[in-house]
Amino acid sequence: MKVIIGQGSCGVATGAKKTAAEFEKQIAEKNLDAVVDITGCVGTCYLEPIVDVYDDNGEMTRYVKVQPDKVAEIVDNHLANGKAVTDMAISEEDQQFIEKQERVVLRNCGIINPENIEEYIAVDGYKAIEKVVTSMTPEEVIEEIKISGLRGRGGAGFPTWFKWNACRQSPGTEKYMVCNADEGDPGAFMDRSVLEGDPHSLLEGMAIAGYAMGASEGVIYCRAEYPLAIHRLEIAMAQAREKGFLGKNLFGSGFDFDIRIKAGAGAFVCGEETALIASLEGERGMPRLKPPFPAAKGYWQKPTDINNVETLANVPWILYNGGAAFGAMGTEKSKGTKVFALAGKIKKGGLVEVPMGLPLKDVIYGIGGGIKDDKEFKAVQMGGPSGGCIPAHLIDTPVDYENITKTGAIVGSGGMIVMDETTCMVDMARYFLDFTRKESCGKCNYCRIGTKRMLEILERITNGEGKDGDIELLEELALKIKDGSLCGLGQTAPNPVLTTIKYFRNEYEDHIYKKKCTAKSCKALIRFDITDACKGCTLCSKKCPVGAISGEVKGMHVIDQDKCVKCGRCLESCKFNAITVE
Amino acid sequence: MSEKVCCCGCNKDQQFTELAPVLDKYAAVPGSLITILQKAQDIYGYLSIDAINYISEATGIKPAKIYGVATFYSQFRLKPVGKYLIMLCKGTACHVNGADIIEEAISEHLGIKDGETTKDGLFTLNNVACLGCCSLAPVMMVKSADDDETYGNLTKDSVVQVLDEIRARG
Numbered sequence: 001m002k003v004i005i006g007q008g009s010c011g012v013a014t015g016a017k018k019t020a021a022e023f024e025k026q027i028a029e030k031n032l033d034a035v036v037d038i039t040g041c042v043g044t045c046y047l048e049p050i051v052d053v054y055d056d057n058g059e060m061t062r063y064v065k066v067q068p069d070k071v072a073e074i075v076d077n078h079l080a081n082g083k084a085v086t087d088m089a090i091s092e093e094d095q096q097f098i099e100k101q102e103r104v105v106l107r108n109c110g111i112i113n114p115e116n117i118e119e120y121i122a123v124d125g126y127k128a129i130e131k132v133v134t135s136m137t138p139e140e141v142i143e144e145i146k147i148s149g150l151r152g153r154g155g156a157g158f159p160t161w162f163k164w165n166a167c168r169q170s171p172g173t174e175k176y177m178v179c180n181a182d183e184g185d186p187g188a189f190m191d192r193s194v195l196e197g198d199p200h201s202l203l204e205g206m207a208i209a210g211y212a213m214g215a216s217e218g219v220i221y222c223r224a225e226y227p228l229a230i231h232r233l234e235i236a237m238a239q240a241r242e243k244g245f246l247g248k249n250l251f252g253s254g255f256d257f258d259i260r261i262k263a264g265a266g267a268f269v270c271g272e273e274t275a276l277i278a279s280l281e282g283e284r285g286m287p288r289l290k291p292p293f294p295a296a297k298g299y300w301q302k303p304t305d306i307n308n309v310e311t312l313a314n315v316p317w318i319l320y321n322g323g324a325a326f327g328a329m330g331t332e333k334s335k336g337t338k339v340f341a342l343a344g345k346i347k348k349g350g351l352v353e354v355p356m357g358l359p360l361k362d363v364i365y366g367i368g369g370g371i372k373d374d375k376e377f378k379a380v381q382m383g384g385p386s387g388g389c390i391p392a393h394l395i396d397t398p399v400d401y402e403n404i405t406k407t408g409a410i411v412g413s414g415g416m417i418v419m420d421e422t423t424c425m426v427d428m429a430r431y432f433l434d435f436t437r438k439e440s441c442g443k444c445n446y447c448r449i450g451t452k453r454m455l456e457i458l459e460r461i462t463n464g465e466g467k468d469g470d471i472e473l474l475e476e477l478a479l480k481i482k483d484g485s486l487c488g489l490g491q492t493a494p495n496p497v498l499t500t501i502k503y504f505r506n507e508y509e510d511h512i513y514k515k516k517c518t519a520k521s522c523k524a525l526i527r528f529d530i531t532d533a534c535k536g537c538t539l540c541s542k543k544c545p546v547g548a549i550s551g552e553v554k555g556m557h558v559i560d561q562d563k564c565v566k567c568g569r570c571l572e573s574c575k576f577n578a579i580t581v582e
Numbered sequence: 583m584s585e586k587v588c589c590c591g592c593n594k595d596q597q598f599t600e601l602a603p604v605l606d607k608y609a610a611v612p613g614s615l616i617t618i619l620q621k622a623q624d625i626y627g628y629l630s631i632d633a634i635n636y637i638s639e640a641t642g643i644k645p646a647k648i649y650g651v652a653t654f655y656s657q658f659r660l661k662p663v664g665k666y667l668i669m670l671c672k673g674t675a676c677h678v679n680g681a682d683i684i685e686e687a688i689s690e691h692l693g694i695k696d697g698e699t700t701k702d703g704l705f706t707l708n709n710v711a712c713l714g715c716c717s718l719a720p721v722m723m724v725k726s727a728d729d730d731e732t733y734g735n736l737t738k739d740s741v742v743q744v745l746d747e748i749r750a751r752g
Binding site for chain 2: 185282283341343545
């Protein structure tokens with residue numbers, strides 16, 4: 001028997017390592033014939049820790065939310081006596097979360113052991129690179145990618161074949177294939193999942209890309225915040241070298257290719273190509289004017305191609321199954337599948353891979369199960385700090401590059417943050433401006449100072465000090481920042497403000513003119529009161545950290561508004577629904 | 583500089599003995615400054631002015647430039663940190679699920695704000711952009727010399743409980 005435990009960062013965060021240790025301990029103690037192994041994240045993060053038990057005949061039972069105290073039941077029943085514990089297994093409904101998806105990028109995540117190359121080989125791993133270097137010309141590889149219609153999954157959606165071809169056409173023999181694994185968009189974690197769960201697919205994709213453009217050196221620029229991803233990549237690279245899948249003379253073809261990792265140091269702007277190159281060279285990660293494009297002059301002034309992790313993870317599948325098979329999925333202009341990171345106020349958060357063009361509704365309700373606590377769906381934020389908020393009435397929008405861009409948001413790297421009636425849209429805009437203001441590299445005045453001024457206005461509005469004309473001033477500044485910034489960070493930074501003004505102007509007006517926050521989230525604009533439903537249990541006054549609540553036992557309590565810091569502890573503690581927020 | 587004696591009387595070379603092999607390996611490799619700074623921070627916990635000067639001497643890169651790079655990236659710290667570094671995620675999903683409330687709870691419990699260290703030198707609080715564990719929001723990672731541990735689905739009470747457990751460990 002085999003016990004496989006999901007150990008992506010999300011699994012580990014919920015205690016998967018402790019669960020694994022408990023399995024190992026009990027299996028040893030009870031002297032059972034079972035091995036414990038690891039895998040990456042299967043995508044159903046809300047069910048972690050996830051444990052798959054494989055019987056000797058290969059049948060799998062998936063157990064969910066297996067904390068260490070539940071291990072004994074599985075060991076005693078399933079491992080010792082072959083009886084599955086059905087009430088701890090994944091429900092039919094949760095199974096649908098995975099079954100409704102179409103998995104290309106995540107094909108191996110949560111299935112194979114990412115630290116064992118043999119398991120990747122067993123699922124046809126490294127067959128695509130073998131086929132490519134032994135039987136195809138670089139031009140044929142680029143043609144196949146062109147047929148597939150693959151576009152960059154990092155944000156801009158630029159055709160991948162075009163970038164490869166531009167790099168191939170650039171004169172020179174020394175070229176670089178760089179993988180952008182600096183997944184900086186808050187709310188997106190699909191690249192982390194691939195790096196942790198299926199690192200070999202990325203290595204193989206990079207080798208294929210290197211062959212197509214004539215590069216023999218690959219560099220992975222990976223976020224320092226992802227230590228587990230770096231660790232697994234290092235293991236994968238060592239194993240691939242040992243097998244001869246990286247290094248000199250791949251598959252006897254004469255093609256040399258090797259990869260090294262550069263850990264980023266935490267700067268969102270380094271997702272921009274030229275800033276990333278500056279960072280690779282050990283400089284401050286500041287973008288420069290294009291042209292020359294990296295395909296002509298990139299890393300150390302040599303032709304360089306930069307692709308995102310998800311883009312490259314698609315590549316082995318495309319070369320193995322054919323570009324047409326990939327192109328058959330998705331829409332006319334947005335081919336293939338896309339991974340979305342579903343999070344926020346959603347029932348079932350996790351990674352979802354679906355064909356492009358599926359309506360938003362099918363993703364949020366069909367797969368994600370709808371809104372947490374059955375509250376009302378208000379908006380979904382797509383594209384991170386460069387994207388925007390798509391309101392509830394546009395929930396039938398097909399998720400592809402063109403249609404999402406029309407709403408004012410962008411597909412971006414695929415983060416989908418779901419918001420309900422308790423999320424204040426002005427505060428969301430303030431949150432993103434706070435992010436971009438901090439992350440602006442400071443090169444362009446409009447981005448450096450403009451985002452700060454916009455943030456100040458938004459802070460004023462959420463503090464109840466908004467003035468007539470603030471909305472217009474925000475709009476004016478937004479357009480100037482877009483025009484006056486060199487790189488994507490500044491050009492897109494105002495998007496969260498523009499889309500929230502476009503769809504939720506009433507909320508801005510409520511904040512400014514009525515001094516009211518309808519979502520009841522902006523502290524300066526709400527007050528807590530105790531109604532006559534109060535039984536005088538004194539619990540709230542004990543919980544209040546600032547001693548703002550007074551009253552006799554069994555008598556009605558009162559909140560001193562001058563002392564109240566609006567922390568909400570009284571509201572949480574009250575058992576009689578006697579506290580209101582207005 | 584011929585006199586390699588620090589103002590406190592110690593020998594400067596000896597002070598950075600752990601860093602010497604790193605510099606042997608990377609000093610001559612172009613584009614390695616960030617890697618060197620990362621390794622130095624791994625060893626000493628932060629980048630002191632002395633460390634920056636030492637790296638400058640070994641690599642020939644001017645201290646001002648090293649300082650410029652060190653202050654550009656959020657990973658680098660110019661001040662010592664506590665034994666446990668609390669990296670509180672302020673990503674979008676965490677924000678929507680109440681990361682600010684968790685920050686308040688930590689600040690209230692430990693008496694420190696973002697970027698500060700407790701008087702006993704045990705905890706430092708750092709807000710970070712996104713840890714990529716969005717479906718477990720709100721999340722924090724606690725880094726120490728031995729381990730990085732991530733805690734998800736935090737509440738005001740659970741975060742205090744976690745901090746107390748760590749404090750009890752010492």
